[in-house]
Amino acid sequence: MNKQLIDQITNAIKSVMPTDQEVYPLHTPKFQGNEWKYMKDCIDSTWVSSVGKYVDQFEKELAAYTGVKRAIAVTNGTAALHLSLIVTGVQPGDEVLIPSLSFVATANAVTYCQATPHFVDCDQKTLGINVKKLFAYLETNTFVKQGQLYNKHTNNRISTIVPMHTFGHPVDMDELLELAKQFDLKVVEDAAEGLGSFYKGKHVGSFGDTAALSFNGNKVITTGGGGAVLTNDETLADRAKHLSTVAKVPHQWEYIHDEIGFNYRMPNINAALGCAQLEQIPLFLEKKRNLAYQYNKVIKSIEGIEFFTEKEHNHSNYWLNAILLDDPDINLRNEIIQRLHKEKILVRPIWKPLNELVMYQNCPRMDLSVSKDLNERIINLPSNVWE
Amino acid sequence: MNKQLIDQITNAIKSVMPTDQEVYPLHTPKFQGNEWKYMKDCIDSTWVSSVGKYVDQFEKELAAYTGVKRAIAVTNGTAALHLSLIVTGVQPGDEVLIPSLSFVATANAVTYCQATPHFVDCDQKTLGINVKKLFAYLETNTFVKQGQLYNKHTNNRISTIVPMHTFGHPVDMDELLELAKQFDLKVVEDAAEGLGSFYKGKHVGSFGDTAALSFNGNKVITTGGGGAVLTNDETLADRAKHLSTVAKVPHQWEYIHDEIGFNYRMPNINAALGCAQLEQIPLFLEKKRNLAYQYNKVIKSIEGIEFFTEKEHNHSNYWLNAILLDDPDINLRNEIIQRLHKEKILVRPIWKPLNELVMYQNCPRMDLSVSKDLNERIINLPSNVWE
């Protein structure tokens, strides 16, 4: 039974891969635009560091593309999340609601604020936060005091929720914002994987109080390492920028800093790469969506698995393609992965649930059975922009 | 009196500046080597992100140049300090001895560890930690319990001392290491400004348990933004590298992280810049030392001020040149600065003592009168590698 299924899956995926590659990684960056030109301009002008025209240009173009008022370019997505959490008001001792299925940076950023991740279950439909289930959980496990939400069991304030748009697939933001409103939660979108994804026609990261993007080497566009804070709130934007530049107060020559800041500003040389990459985003997205279309076509007919497709209201960047086994079976999942690795197709499972990592295993959580189920079912497929 | 002195200083400094510039900043980077070649190679190979041959090469070459066993390339000097403090064992609640005259990042890095900066006075001779004065202070204000040093007044553990090599001038490391040994302190060198500086023939940053370098745009060499942890201890090096790469445990496909890590790894594209810059370091240092020689020549004859020169046993990179007024006089200092700014010579005072910044004004400290005195006397001069 399993052997036949594994053969079918392997053949289907191989049929989609180009034939001229030695190895098929999940992602490799593509540089076919003005990358050279802009970087050479940086070097020639000697503006490579944290002040420079490409940083400004990259921020303006990012804001325009994602439809927010302000974008602040920073060293990476983790820094963007950290700043987002601070400026929206996360305090030491708070709990922050995050999905149990995410990259570890989502939880780490909470910890950098001396706050505690509070793990929330995921949803079969979106792979993101399971809003309905969370609603019921919050109703019975929290209380409100002076307009603030508290965890009944720990007595800690729950200040913020972090919806993460898994693999680029948008969370149902209407539902999520409704819940946030009901429970007085700030919203920080982890849109690290979401550049080019839209919910009801609006770009992800434009719904929350703030959002974080990533331009790591594996993302839709790359700046080497990089990220951005997105927000429609000028005050939050100014504070995020201030914190990212060591909280230095403008002065002709004095070194005055008015709070504990960070060196999180994106260097100009990396922003130059970003400007060139952003120009190519329509092409990248077209190719990504086309690859997903091809996967879906060959996988649709295989019984026992499903290719994950965008849901109603969503336009996904298909940053990372995924198949789901009909039934949770971690052995079968691993067998499939092993077999594809033999073919040099470097598929991976979804992240281990964050609540299972040693440093997070004692954090508060709701029932996480859907996340566990998804973890035993999901395999991520190469999602490169080939040729 | 003052007017005459200000005229003399202005004329002396102007006489050293090249005549073809519109403005004279403290530093601008120079790219006259293989910068473009290596960066183009990065783009062509698509290895721009945090894995790639230039990161490895840069680390090897840095270690060789500074004479340490291991260098770990990270996003900036602040990240290098943060990791250095963690791996040498700074714990939440600890106090860390740092000079009151430093860039704010030295204190911030301590705070990121949930430790407290404990401010130490500086020395007229080195501009770094005043070791003799600190010795006397520790003798009367600390006690030892189970081989650990404690602050008598706060009862907090004092775990670590951070000598900073101000403007590239080495601290007297023999004295400092003797003190550290006597009081069981770990040593983290803040060598952010010290690339190319040597104490008794050994590169700064090679004396402590760990050290931090910076490759910010204003430093001796630049990677856009960047830094490095230096250490002779393989275990500390491995841990710093592990922490800088999100504490990810090697596995073919599983995402396992075994502690709270960071995204602090230097991207390959920035390391490519670093490799090209490092090749030019002998040239940069020669020019910097030559500029200092010229400053000294024209300033020597002016009564009332002194040009800061390297002390016995030291070979300084003269990263940032400085003059000192004979007597503390903040008004005179500011008048000189103002006058030179009018001439487009963008001189600056040394940093405001960190203990005077709002977020650090309640931190423990010893008498800081020398630092205060130095703050009212020092003016930093343009230290560019011209032409």
Ligand SMILES: Cc1ncc(COP(=O)(O)O)c(C=O)c1O
């Ligand atoms: C969901 C998620 N959050 C946060 C991050 C952190 O971004 P970065 O790697 O740029 O720090 C990533 C990407 O790595 C991610 O996938």
Ligand SMILES: Cc1ncc(COP(=O)(O)O)c(C=O)c1O
């Ligand atoms: C003394 C000192 N420490 C730390 C730093 C921090 O380095 P970076 O700016 O690369 O984070 C700097 C430089 O900016 C510095 O001068």
